[in-house]
Amino acid sequence: MNEYADLLIIGAGPAGMSAALAAAPSGARIVVLDDNPLPGGQIWRDGPNAHLPAQARRLRERLEACHSIHRHPATRVIASPGAQQLLVENDERGWLIRYDKLILCTGARELLLPFPGWTLPGVTGAGGLQALIKGGVPVHGQRVVIAGSGPLLLASAATAKQHGAQVLRIAEQASSQAVAGFAAQLPRWPGKLLQSFSLFDRHYRTATHVLAALGTDRVEGVRVQQHGKVVEMACDRLACGFGLIPNIQLAQALGCAIAGQAIAVDAWQASSRADHYAAGECTGFGGSELALVEGAIAGYAAVGNQDAARHLWPRRARWQGFAKALNHAFALDPRLTSLAQPDTLVCRCEDVPYSALVGHADWRSAKLASRCGMGACQGRVCGGAVQQLFGWQPSAPRPPFSPARLETLMSLDDTPPA
Numbered sequence: 156m157n158e159y160a161d162l163l164i165i166g167a168g169p170a171g172m173s174a175a176l177a178a179a180p181s182g183a184r185i186v187v188l189d190d191n192p193l194p195g196g197q198i199w200r201d202g203p204n205a206h207l208p209a210q211a212r213r214l215r216e217r218l219e220a221c222h223s224i225h226r227h228p229a230t231r232v233i234a235s236p237g238a239q240q241l242l243v244e245n246d247e248r249g250w251l252i253r254y255d256k257l258i259l260c261t262g263a264r265e266l267l268l269p270f271p272g273w274t275l276p277g278v279t280g281a282g283g284l285q286a287l288i289k290g291g292v293p294v295h296g297q298r299v300v301i302a303g304s305g306p307l308l309l310a311s312a313a314t315a316k317q318h319g320a321q322v323l324r325i326a327e328q329a330s331s332q333a334v335a336g337f338a339a340q341l342p343r344w345p346g347k348l349l350q351s352f353s354l355f356d357r358h359y360r361t362a363t364h365v366l367a368a369l370g371t372d373r374v375e376g377v378r379v380q381q382h383g384k385v386v387e388m389a390c391d392r393l394a395c396g397f398g399l400i401p402n403i404q405l406a407q408a409l410g411c412a413i414a415g416q417a418i419a420v421d422a423w424q425a426s427s428r429a430d431h432y433a434a435g436e437c438t439g440f441g442g443s444e445l446a447l448v449e450g451a452i453a454g455y456a457a458v459g460n461q462d463a464a465r466h467l468w469p470r471r472a473r474w475q476g477f478a479k480a481l482n483h484a485f486a487l488d489p490r491l492t493s494l495a496q497p498d499t500l501v502c503r504c505e506d507v508p509y510s511a512l513v514g515h516a517d518w519r520s521a522k523l524a525s526r527c528g529m530g531a532c533q534g535r536v537c538g539g540a541v542q543q544l545f546g547w548q549p550s551a552p553r554p555p556f557s558p559a560r561l562e563t564l565m566s567l568d569d570t571p572p573a
């Protein structure tokens with residue numbers, strides 16, 4: 156059966172939860188949809204080995220207690236068949252949700268850059284390793300190397316150590332000056348300063364980046380460049396994340412303007428499309444505190460409570476300052492885009508090597524010639540990589556946005572035009 160929402164929120168991470176709770180007192184019928192089974196997004200991902208902080212548990216309880224908020228967990232967006240409506244699907248059925256206002260809180264995903272050996276079993280993203288561990292994958296006694304850039308490396312290392320892994324190296328590509336400059340600013344955000352003490356690890360090295368994962372059937376070691384010297388070490392797992400890229404595919408499909416790599420929003424978190432808002436990391440990377448306050452602003456603004464939204468602008472500015480410092484300190488060294496060799500796979504779904512992409516003018520041309528980005532992940536992994544490697548802007552996705560059942564797709568034929 157089809158459904159109506161005064162306010163539809165896509166994504167139940169910090170931004171989506173906060174948006175729903177801000178909008179709830181208005182009495183609007185709010186629908187929150189997320190492709191994960193439980194709310195929390197990336198930072199508060201649940202699982203058999205996850206330990207949710209009190210803040211996440213409280214938000215979840217408030218969400219559940221609120222009768223005007225209707226949650227659809229484990230639900231994917233399949234298509235946008237007309238104005239102000241989305242076709243969605245869960246494990247049991249597909250249905251249409253019509254909405255008056257929409258807030259996109261689709262978060263971000265890890266940037267994975269190709270390097271020799273990166274497709275070997277045992278090589279994952281840094282956040283990917285964390286998600287696997289929370290989901291129950293055992294790492295006890297395993298030797299782990301974590302590489303790439305940004306604070307997620309330390310968060311991932313902390314999770315691995317809590318579950319008995321031996322973290323041999325945390326290789327941060329940023330220079331020691333950049334990291335020290337960032338650390339010097341942390342007293343402006345005392346909570347973050349405290350967090351940095353708890354995450355500190357003696358195996359952290361700056362100006363260090365991965366060159367290759369070594370092994371035949373699975374990863375057996377890693378070659379890194381550390382302060383200009385090439386070092387090899389044996390390991391059982393290598394987790395590499397080069398920062399985050401906003402999830403903008405749905406926004407692109409809905410016709411919202413994109414600025415750089417993120418959804419463009421104004422002071423009310425409104426996108427370029429009327430009645431469509433965006434909050435959290437789909438509008439740029441800034442951490443959960445920024446996502447929470449942006450979500451609240453979007454939630455208030457969407458239900459017409461502009462005063463409450465405006466009241467939060469100073470708090471947002473404070474966390475935007477943090478985001479700016481973070482993004483400046485951990486900007487990627489351009490040398491990281493030349494790690495791939497001619498035979499290194501860039502698109503692992505369609506087995507497309509780097510050499511097959513060189514010389515194309517844009518992603519469309521490369522796609523047509525090589526099928527890059529046309530496999531199961533629909534460019535979610537290689538799209539970010541080719542943008543970094545070649546500067547190609549990924550095009551808007553075409554429906555179905557996720558693999559869908561035939562019955563769901565057939566219901567599109569019954570959809571009356573908007």
Ligand SMILES: Cc1cc2nc3c(=O)[nH]c(=O)nc-3n(C[C@H](O)[C@H](O)[C@H](O)COP(=O)(O)OP(=O)(O)OC[C@H]3O[C@@H](n4cnc5c(N)ncnc54)[C@H](O)[C@@H]3O)c2cc1C
Pocket residue numbers: 165166167168169170171188189190191195196197198199230231232260261262263264265282283285286307310311399402405434435436437441442443444446
């Ligand atoms: C893999 C990973 C691990 C991270 N771990 C940490 C950490 O340990 N500590 C930390 O401080 N920060 C971490 N971060 C950063 C963290 O993402 C943010 O600080 C915070 O979670 C952002 O909140 P958000 O609400 O903007 O997005 P998210 O938390 O990313 O929430 C977005 C939600 O929307 C869902 N979604 C997206 N698109 C759709 C769609 N089309 N249909 C349905 N649902 C959709 C996603 O599944 C997700 O549940 C991590 C990021 C990533 C990518």
